[in-house]
Amino acid sequence: MKIVVTGGAGFIGSHFIKYILKKHPGYKILNVDKLTYAGNLENLEEIKDNPDYSFVKEDICNRKTIENAISGYDVIVNFAAESHVDRSINEPEVFLKTDVFGTFNLLEICRTRGIKKYIQISTDEVYGSADYGETFTEESRLNPSSPYSASKAAADLLVLSYYKTYKMSINIVRSSNNYGPNQYPEKFIPLFVTNAIEDKKLPLYGDGRNVRDWLFVMDNCAGIDTVLHKGVSGEIYNIAGESERENIFIAKKILKYLGKSEELIQFVNDRPGHDRRYSISCEKIKRIGWRQKTSLEDGLRLTVEWYRDNRQWWEKIKSGEFLKYYKTHYK
Ligand SMILES: NC(=O)c1ccc[n+]([C@@H]2O[C@H](COP(=O)([O-])OP(=O)(O)OC[C@H]3O[C@@H](n4cnc5c(N)ncnc54)[C@H](O)[C@@H]3O)[C@@H](O)[C@H]2O)c1
Structure with a gap:
C-alpha cells in the first residue's frame, strides 16, 4: 500500500509513520x-533514510505541488492541522485555513486524481462537553465549543459530504486526548512534565476538575491502522482511552513520578469555553478488532521517563518559538 500522511512531522503523525513502516514492511x-511550529523532523530521525519513506515540505492548502507528489498513491491519511485550543482562541483564522480549507483541498485531490481512500483524523472535541454523565457515540450530535473543535467539526462534515455526493471511500477517526513521547510541550501532559522537571509552576486551569479521557499515542496509531484496513467506507470510528481522569489527578501523578512537591501546582484563570468533560464510546472500533494495550498507569510512567531522558528534544522547543508565543499571550 502507498500512503500519503499529511502532518507526519507532528506528534501523532510521526508515531503513525513509524508504526506503519514497522508493522507493514513494504508499505510506502x-x-x-x-513544518509549522509544531512540525519537527527530529521525530522521524530514525526512519529518515528508510527507502520506503519520503518527505515533501508543503502546505495542504497548496494543491498543485501535492497533486504532483502524490501520483500513484492509494490513500491519504490527514493528520495535518492546527491543533492547540488555546491558540485557536487567540488566532482562529489559521485554524479555518488549515483544518477546513486544507481538508477541502485534500478531498478535491482525492476526487480528481482517483486516490482510492481518504481518512480524516478528527477528535472527540467535536462532540463538545459531556457534562451530564453521558458518553458520546459516533451518532451523537456535533456540538463544538472552541474555534479548534468547530474547525474540526466543519472538516468532518465536508468529508461526509464527499462520501454522499461523490461516493468517495472515506473514514473519520475521532480519538480522545493522546499522550506520549514527542508531544509538543504546550499540551497539558508534556507542559506539566517538563515544567515539573525544571521546578517551574504547573498552571492548572480553573478548579482542575475538568475531565479528559487519556489515550496512549501508540494505541491511537493501532486504531487508525485498524480503520485503514478494516474500516467500512463512509463510517466514523471513535477511539477512546477509557481512562477518564480529572486534570488534577494527572498533575499529581506526574509530580509523584518525578518526586516533586504538589506545591508546584498553581491554579490559573479558566480557559474561555473550557469543556468540562470528554467522554466517547469505542465499542464500534472494537467490533472491527481494535483493543487498547497500554494502561494509563504504564503509558504515563513511560511518557514521564521519556521527557526526563530526552531533555535535548524539548529544551530547544521551550526556549524558541514556544517561549515567544507564551510571552506574547500569557505574560
Ligand atoms: N493530540 C491529541 O490529543 C489529538 C486528539 C485527537 C485528535 N487529534 C488530531 O490529530 C491530528 C494530529 O494531532 P497532533 O497532536 O499530532 O498535532 P501536532 O500539532 O503535533 O502536529 C500537526 C502537524 O501538522 C502540520 N501542519 C500544520 N498545518 C499544516 C498545513 N497547513 N499543511 C501541512 N502540514 C501542516 C504541522 O507542521 C505538524 O507537523 C490533528 O488533526 C488533531 O486534530 C489530536
Whole structure:
C-alpha cells in the first residue's frame, strides 16, 4: 500500500509513520508537512533514510505541488492541522485555513486524481462537553465549543459530504486526548512534565476538575491502522482511552513520578469555553478488532521517563518559538 500522511512531522503523525513502516514492511509512505511550529523532523530521525519513506515540505492548502507528489498513491491519511485550543482562541483564522480549507483541498485531490481512500483524523472535541454523565457515540450530535473543535467539526462534515455526493471511500477517526513521547510541550501532559522537571509552576486551569479521557499515542496509531484496513467506507470510528481522569489527578501523578512537591501546582484563570468533560464510546472500533494495550498507569510512567531522558528534544522547543508565543499571550 502507498500512503500519503499529511502532518507526519507532528506528534501523532510521526508515531503513525513509524508504526506503519514497522508493522507493514513494504508499505510506502510520503509525508507531506508544512513544518509549522509544531512540525519537527527530529521525530522521524530514525526512519529518515528508510527507502520506503519520503518527505515533501508543503502546505495542504497548496494543491498543485501535492497533486504532483502524490501520483500513484492509494490513500491519504490527514493528520495535518492546527491543533492547540488555546491558540485557536487567540488566532482562529489559521485554524479555518488549515483544518477546513486544507481538508477541502485534500478531498478535491482525492476526487480528481482517483486516490482510492481518504481518512480524516478528527477528535472527540467535536462532540463538545459531556457534562451530564453521558458518553458520546459516533451518532451523537456535533456540538463544538472552541474555534479548534468547530474547525474540526466543519472538516468532518465536508468529508461526509464527499462520501454522499461523490461516493468517495472515506473514514473519520475521532480519538480522545493522546499522550506520549514527542508531544509538543504546550499540551497539558508534556507542559506539566517538563515544567515539573525544571521546578517551574504547573498552571492548572480553573478548579482542575475538568475531565479528559487519556489515550496512549501508540494505541491511537493501532486504531487508525485498524480503520485503514478494516474500516467500512463512509463510517466514523471513535477511539477512546477509557481512562477518564480529572486534570488534577494527572498533575499529581506526574509530580509523584518525578518526586516533586504538589506545591508546584498553581491554579490559573479558566480557559474561555473550557469543556468540562470528554467522554466517547469505542465499542464500534472494537467490533472491527481494535483493543487498547497500554494502561494509563504504564503509558504515563513511560511518557514521564521519556521527557526526563530526552531533555535535548524539548529544551530547544521551550526556549524558541514556544517561549515567544507564551510571552506574547500569557505574560
Ligand atoms: N493530540 C491529541 O490529543 C489529538 C486528539 C485527537 C485528535 N487529534 C488530531 O490529530 C491530528 C494530529 O494531532 P497532533 O497532536 O499530532 O498535532 P501536532 O500539532 O503535533 O502536529 C500537526 C502537524 O501538522 C502540520 N501542519 C500544520 N498545518 C499544516 C498545513 N497547513 N499543511 C501541512 N502540514 C501542516 C504541522 O507542521 C505538524 O507537523 C490533528 O488533526 C488533531 O486534530 C489530536
